[in-house]
Amino acid sequence: MLSVGRVHLPSDIPIVGCELTPYVLLRRPDKSVVTEDVTEFNPIDGLFLRYRWYRVQSDRNVAVCSVHPTEQATIQCLGCLKAKLPVSKSYHCSPKCFCDSWQHHRVLHERAASAVNENGNEEDEVFGRFNSTGGTTSSMVSMSTSQSNPSFSNGTTALYPAAVTQKSGGETLFEVGRSKTYTPTADDVGHVLRFECVVVDAETKLAVGAPVALSTSRVIPAPSPIPRRLISVSGMDVSGHLDMDGRISSGGTFTALSYNILCDAYATNELYSYCPTWALSWTYRRQNLLREIVGYRADIVCLQEVQSNHFEEFFAPELDKYGYQAFFKRKTAEVEFNKAAQSLTDAVVPLAQKKNALNRLVKDNVALILVLEAKFGNQGVDSPGKRQLVCVANTHVNMHQDLKDVRLWQVHTLLKGLEKIAASANIPMLVCGDFNSVPGSAPHALLAMGKVDPAHPDLTVDPLAILRPITKLTHQLPLVSAYSSFARAGVGLGLEQRRKMDPATNEPLFTNCTRDFIGTHDYIFYSADSLTVESLLELVDEESLRKDTALPSPEWSVPPKGGVRVDKKVCQQQLVNLSSCLNFVTGDAKAPSPACCTELHKDVDKSKFCVGVLVRDRNEPSLEFKLNATRALSLNSLCKTNSNATICPELLHLSPNSPEAQIFDQFGNSTHAGETLPSSATKLSVKLIRQAAIIAFLVWATTGSS
Numbered sequence: 190m191l192s193v194g195r196v197h198l199p200s201d202i203p204i205v206g207c208e209l210t211p212y213v214l215l216r217r218p219d220k221s222v223v224t225e226d227v228t229e230f231n232p233i234d235g236l237f238l239r240y241r242w243y244r245v246q247s248d249r250n251v252a253v254c255s256v257h258p259t260e261q262a263t264i265q266c267l268g269c270l271k272a273k274l275p276v277s278k279s280y281h282c283s284p285k286c287f288c289d290s291w292q293h294h295r296v297l298h299e300r301a302a303s304a305v306n307e308n309g310n311e312e313d314e315v316f317g318r319f320n321s322t323g324g325t326t327s328s329m330v331s332m333s334t335s336q337s338n339p340s341f342s343n344g345t346t347a348l349y350p351a352a353v354t355q356k357s358g359g360e361t362l363f364e365v366g367r368s369k370t371y372t373p374t375a376d377d378v379g380h381v382l383r384f385e386c387v388v389v390d391a392e393t394k395l396a397v398g399a400p401v402a403l404s405t406s407r408v409i410p411a412p413s414p415i416p417r418r419l420i421s422v423s424g425m426d427v428s429g430h431l432d433m434d435g436r437i438s439s440g441g442t443f444t445a446l447s448y449n450i451l452c453d454a455y456a457t458n459e460l461y462s463y464c465p466t467w468a469l470s471w472t473y474r475r476q477n478l479l480r481e482i483v484g485y486r487a488d489i490v491c492l493q494e495v496q497s498n499h500f501e502e503f504f505a506p507e508l509d510k511y512g513y514q515a516f517f518k519r520k521t522a523e524v525e526f527n528k529a530a531q532s533l534t535d536a537v538v539p540l541a542q543k544k545n546a547l548n549r550l551v552k553d554n555v556a557l558i559l560v561l562e563a564k565f566g567n568q569g570v571d572s573p574g575k576r577q578l579v580c581v582a583n584t585h586v587n588m589h590q591d592l593k594d595v596r597l598w599q600v601h602t603l604l605k606g607l608e609k610i611a612a613s614a615n616i617p618m619l620v621c622g623d624f625n626s627v628p629g630s631a632p633h634a635l636l637a638m639g640k641v642d643p644a645h646p647d648l649t650v651d652p653l654a655i656l657r658p659i660t661k662l663t664h665q666l667p668l669v670s671a672y673s674s675f676a677r678a679g680v681g682l683g684l685e686q687r688r689k690m691d692p693a694t695n696e697p698l699f700t701n702c703t704r705d706f707i708g709t710h711d712y713i714f715y716s717a718d719s720l721t722v723e724s725l726l727e728l729v730d731e732e733s734l735r736k737d738t739a740l741p742s743p744e745w746s747v748p749p750k751g752g753v754r755v756d757k758k759v760c761q762q763q764l765v766n767l768s769s770c771l772n773f774v775t776g777d778a779k780a781p782s783p784a785c786c787t788e789l790h791k792d793v794d795k796s797k798f799c800v801g802v803l804v805r806d807r808n809e810p811s812l813e814f815k816l817n818a819t820r821a822l823s824l825n826s827l828c829k830t831n832s833n834a835t836i837c838p839e840l841l842h843l844s845p846n847s848p849e850a851q852i853f854d855q856f857g858n859s860t861h862a863g864e865t866l867p868s869s870a871t872k873l874s875v876k877l878i879r880q881a882a883i884i885a886f887l888v889w890a891t892t893g894s895s
Contacts, residue, residue, distance in 0.1 A: 191227065191236040192216045193386050193401040202258065202467035203373045203382055203408045205277075207476045210370045211384055211403070213238070226369060232391040239389045239396070242366030245381040245404070247359060253379045254282035256290055258409035266294055272301040277378045277410035300416055377408040411477070419444075419724040420686055422674040441563060441577060442723060446487035447621035447713050449585070450478050452494040463704065475503055483511050485726070489561070491583035491621040518557040556584040556603045560616065577617075580610055584622035586632065593650040596625060597641070597662070600632040604664040611666060617719040620668060620712075627708045628694035631662075636714055639664055668714040672697050674722040689728040697728055774821045786828035 194214035203209055215223050218234055229237045252262035255278045262280035264287050269279035274297060281287040362383065365371065373382065387400035453471045458464075467473055482490060490513065495504060497519050505515045563576040584603055587596050607618060626632035631647035634640070641648065641662045648656060656662060673695040675686045691698050691709075700711040715722070770785035772778035781789075824830075 190218055190397070191233050191388055192398070193238070193388060194222065196384065196386055196401055196403050198384075198403065198405065199472065200467040200470040202406045202465070203377070204467065204473050205373050205375055205378060205408065205411050207411065207473045208370050208372045209382070209384075209405075210472065211386070213369070213386055229389075229391060235391045236388050236397060237391055238369075239387050240367060240369045241364060241385045241400075242371040243362040243383040243385070244365050244377055245383055246361045246363055247380075251379055251407075252280045253407055253409065254286060255280050255410060255412075256286055257282050258407060260286075268294060268298045272298045274298075274301060275375065275410060277375065278413070373408045375410070378410050379407055381405055381407055417727050417729070420675075420727050421724045422677070422722055443488040443563070443579075444486070445489040445491070445581070445619055445621065445713060446482070446485050447491045447493075447583070447711060448478075448482065449493040449623040449711060450474075450495060452496055453499065454496070455494075461703070471499070475499070479504075479507055483508070489579075489581055489619070491581065493583070493585040493623045516557060516559060556582060556599075556606070556622075558582045558606065558610070560610070578614070580607065580616045580618045582607060582618070582620045582622070584620075584624070586622070586624045586626065588625040591650075593631065593647045594653070594656055597631045597635065597647060598655050600624065600626070600635055601662055601664075604635065604666065607666060608664055615719075618666065618668070618714075618716045619720075620714040623711050625710050627710065628691060628696040633694075633696075633712075635662060635664070636668055636712070637670055639666070639668075667716055667718045669717040670696060671713040671715055671722050672725060675725060675728075686725070686728055699729075770824060774817055774824070776817045776820065781824055781827055785824070789824060789828045789830055 192215070194216050196211045196213050198209060198211055213224065213226075215225075215227065215238075217223060227233055227236070227238045229239075231237070252265075254260040254262050260282035262282055264281045264284060266279040266281070266287065270276065278297075281290065365374075365377070365382075371382070371384070382405045383402060384405075385400040385402045388397045389395065390397055451474075453474070456469045456471070456474065458466060458469065461469060482492075490508075492504070495517070497517070500515070500517045505517070508515055558580065560578055560580050562578050582603060584599075586599050589595075603620075607620065610616065611618065620636065624632055624636070631641045631645050634642065634645065641659065643659045648659060651657065672690070675690050676692070676695040689698055690696065694709075696709050696712070698709070699707065700709045701707070769782055769788055773781040773785060
């Protein structure tokens with residue numbers, strides 16, 4: 190006889206708006222075990238499964254903390270109520286919890302008030318509802334298709350059903366769903382959900398045996414990150430058509446979004462132990478990602494790390510609802526990089542080395558290139574053959590740090606392919622993606638400068654000689670990094686964003702941040718001779734991310750472009766690498782050894798930070814040696830790393846007036862009196878995370894352009 194073995198959920202913490210799909214294990218009459226559904230319309234031996242979802246409502250309602258959902262709320266933010274924000278987001282479990290979140294609250298209050306003043310609909314503006322239409326700014330092209338709320342079906346049940354069962358413990362069960370899946374609503378916040386599955390006789394409609402049930406934790410509201418704005422970087426106002434040079438636009442405006450969404454296979458507790466399990470679950474992350482992606486209303490969306498089943502089952506159908514036509518390239522043995530690798534090994538690698546060469550070069554990386562045509566002409570008239578064209582490349586380059594030659598070769602191969610397209614037609618180009626290359630690396634230099642310095646240290650890694658002659662590492666495409674426009678921004682919001690940029694590279698201080706890595710990997714490059722940047726998505730503020738330790742987090746579903754501090758595990762390894770400096774910092778040597786300075790220069794950013802950690806924690810018993818703080822803080826100066834002790838408080842996120850910060854001031858003043866801080870050192874002040882990079886372009890017609 191058909192029977193239910195067991196049921197369980199991937200995560201026992203339900204989130205509003207995120208579908209719950211129980212895993213139901215069935216035992217068929219032939220003793221085989223299956224997981225497929227058995228419906229009333231397709232019974233097995235006259236039996237089928239019936240599902241019910243209940244909200245368990247206590248006679249004593251309990252509000253839960255919006256930050257720590259397992260804790261009971263004791264404080265409510267009246268500002269949230271006044272701003273008409275969701276009530277569930279106003280609760281906190283302690284004064285400290287509320288104070289830690291105050292900056293987040295303040296921004297939401299201001300945005301809500303601003304939205305009311307501008308359009309009278311603060312909820313759409315603050316939380317990016319899916320049914321909004323039009324662009325984020327008036328210069329953006331509105332979506333041409335209808336955008337309606339996704340429909341979540343919880344089965345045929347009344348909106349406010351009558352009580353089903355009164356339990357003796359003072360709890361009432363309200364039926365809320367009759368399908369296998371259920372999507373929690375705002376009414377469920379703070380309540381436990383109960384799922385029941387029972388075998389039913391198809392003829393009598395009576396249950397056969399007792400139901401198998403499970404209960405969840407209390408439902409929590411979906412965290413909402415602070416909304417981000419498009420920041421103008423051009424000389425035009427929102428309704429104008431002039432750039433900084435006064436040129437007239439004969440083209441149109443469009444927006445492009447590049448986003449590494451983090452493959453579900455990599456979103457594990459082992460890699461991201463600081464992130465709650467429920468926030469790592471795909472059912473939560475996919476809704477959070479979709480809400481953010483469609484909320485930007487970009488005309489062109491480039492996603493990386495998309496699993497094929499997630500594309501087919503979720504992204505393709507969901508994005509189709511918002512008018513997007515999706516193109517997908519699987520990671521298979523047939524991708525173009527691997528075809529190029531085969532051709533390369535056949536041409537330049539000796540037969541004896543061919544197998545090893547292919548093992549090194551053949552990776553599962555993908556580059557997808559499309560030539561797109563604007564839906565409408567400049568005057569809004571549908572005139573085929575006269576519309577603006579744009580070539581868009583989306584890629585995810587190899588991530589392994591010991592394969593620098595492969596990474597550079599992949600970027601060079603992509604650029605050569607784009608050059609062939611450019612030679613056939615004068616088309617503006619966008620090159621988007623996760624290049625797994627920091628600013629200043631050889632791949633970044635090739636993209637931004639069109640060539641690689643023959644003395645670049647990355648070129649020392651080339652065991653197969655695939656990068657030779659080095660003079661071939663060039664391209665003629667006029668590519669410029671989009672976010673470098675912030676470096677040229679004047680006063681106003683653009684100036685504020687410059688503080689989140691690295692002045693040495695003109696790139697964001699961060700696009701990727703985990704406990705083990707902090708750096709910029711994600712870029713959007715554009716053809717500077719035919720496109721100009723009109724606006725950029727604001728960079729994430731460090732304070733809005735630090736509270737979650739690192740990314741991914743409940744609010745941001747990617748490990749992805751904001752700031753967090755490096756934890757001590759990273760510094761432990763770094764300090765092991767700096768063991769050659771031990772004799773100097775303990776006072777046993779008069780000067781740092783050449784080996785010490787060499788190690789200090791190898792990873793300058795991390796070394797400076799970790800030396801600061803060492804000084805800050807110099808009195809901890811676990812250190813096991815006596816540290817001379819003055820000597821430790823003089824290392825950067827003596828080894829000429831262009832830094833001094835004055836940057837340590839900023840690196841360690843210390844309040845300027847705190848005792849810890851004053852320690853660095855004391856040692857800094859005693860060892861480097863009168864020394865000024867080079868501007869390039871400011872790149873150390875912010876740590877990094879991966880966030881979406883979105884830009885609005887103004888297309889300029891050029892001679893010979895299509």
